[in-house]
Amino acid sequence: xxxxxxxxxxxxxxxxxxxxxxxxxxxxxxxxxxxxxxxxxxxxxxxxxxxxxxxxxxxxxxxxxxxxxxxxxxxxxxxxxxxxxxxxxxxxxxxxxxxxxxxxxxxxxxxxxxxxxxxxxxxxxxxxxxxxxxxxxxxxxxxxxxxxxxxxxxxxxxxxxxxxxxxxxxxxxxxxxxxxxxxxxxxxxxxxxxxxxxxxxxxxxxxxxxxxxxxxxxxxxxxxxxxxxxxxxxxxxxxxxxxxxxxxxxxxxxxxxxxxxxxxxxxxxxxxxxxxxxxxxxxxxxxxxxxxxxxxxxxxxxxxxxxxxxxxxxxxxxxxxxxxxxxxxxxxxxxxxxxxxxxxxxxxxxxxxxxxxxxxxxxxxxxxxxxxxxxxxxxx
Numbered sequence: 224x225x226x227x228x229x230x231x232x233x234x235x236x237x238x239x240x241x242x243x244x245x246x247x248x249x250x251x252x253x254x255x256x257x258x259x260x261x262x263x264x265x266x267x268x269x270x271x272x273x274x275x276x277x278x279x280x281x282x283x284x285x286x287x288x289x290x291x292x293x294x295x296x297x298x299x300x301x302x303x304x305x306x307x308x309x310x311x312x313x314x315x316x317x318x319x320x321x322x323x324x325x326x327x328x329x330x331x332x333x334x335x336x337x338x339x340x341x342x343x344x345x346x347x348x349x350x351x352x353x354x355x356x357x358x359x360x361x362x363x364x365x366x367x368x369x370x371x372x373x374x375x376x377x378x379x380x381x382x383x384x385x386x387x388x389x390x391x392x393x394x395x396x397x398x399x400x401x402x403x404x405x406x407x408x409x410x411x412x413x414x415x416x417x418x419x420x421x422x423x424x425x426x427x428x429x430x431x432x433x434x435x436x437x438x439x440x441x442x443x444x445x446x447x448x449x450x451x452x453x454x455x456x457x458x459x460x461x462x463x464x465x466x467x468x469x470x471x472x473x474x475x476x477x478x479x480x481x482x483x484x485x486x487x488x489x490x491x492x493x494x495x496x497x498x499x500x501x502x503x504x505x506x507x508x509x510x511x512x513x514x515x516x517x518x519x520x521x522x523x524x525x526x527x528x529x530x531x532x533x534x535x536x537x538x539x540x541x542x543x544x545x546x547x548x549x550x551x552x553x554x555x556x557x558x559x560x561x562x563x564x565x566x567x568x569x570x571x572x573x574x575x576x577x578x579x580x581x582x583x584x585x586x587x588x589x590x591x592x593x594x595x596x597x598x599x600x601x602x603x
């Protein structure tokens with residue numbers, strides 16, 4: 224609040240000079256009026272009125288669409304939750320590199336088994352990369368893979384251990400993996416083959432930033448699918464969010480400094496989903512400032528993803544088991560409770576009978592007790 228003028232407080236309104244604008248100077252009539260203490264002629268008055276409409280139009284353009292969008296997300300977060308929109312026992316959990324590089328021990332494995340007991344988690348995505356920028360992967364990055372795989376199979380029967388591989392893509396900068404290079408794509412497939420030879424139960428890819436309609440990525444998935452089908456193991460991917468409005472990724476790519484698109488088109492999401500066994504939407508880092516808006520956004524993303532994903536593919540909705548505050552992620556808004564409720568609302572409205580549906584928890588080394596409590600209370 225700005226301090227009020229002392230003269231106004233005392234009841235003595237300060238005087239303001241009146242400037243008279245000659246009508247002859249602007250070729251107008253002698254009709255004048257005072258506008259904010261300044262006398263203007265009739266023509267200037269008409270210009271002012273037209274200017275006000277332009278200002279009003281600009282305000283409506285900038286303010287009204289976001290307000291309607293926020294209202295739509297808020298409405299999407301309302302309504303009753305269906306009793307059958309709960310865990311199908313097909314959830315997943317991203318876990319860090321410490322599980323395969325020697326830092327984790329038997330006591331940690333026992334604690335993990337206790338943590339996951341009675342949960343809906345069927346898959347562990349354990350970080351075994353990252354890939355080199357040429358698509359290769361050194362076995363030195365996962366020396367304790369066999370210890371983890373055997374330990375999980377022994378202590379947690381029925382849970383699969385998938386190798387989580389990824390790299391930054393050279394889509395928005397000069398450095399990174401280039402999917403347009405056929406040799407690099409072949410190297411990625413070779414890395415997946417060797418990681419499966421090491422005993423992993425499947426392979427999970429997270430390549431970012433991945434632009435919508437990337438045909439080279441689809442070609443890579445076709446090649447990887449041939450490998451995983453022959454091995455009878457799942458191929459899984461982490462997916463970008465879907466355009467909240469049609470063409471949103473194109474608009475953002477046109478106005479952003481580095482061409483960042485953030486979202487995929489729903490059509491491209493469907494093309495990816497048809498090529499894999501599991502697709503996990505990274506439904507966090509959404510820019511949402513309020514929990515109600517975030518929950519509504521997750522409900523919307525869930526509905527869009529369900530529409531695009533075939534019944535034969537597992538669809539997973541990501542949960543933010545991490546705590547940061549920056550432009551893209553506000554931890555007081557992007558809560559596990561809101562994400563779970565949003566996913567349940569989207570599932571219940573769109574395809575309540577979908578069996579191949581779950582939640583994916585990101586990530587073990589940043590999770591807090593409250594995250595686990597919200598997941599169990601809302602989903603199990």
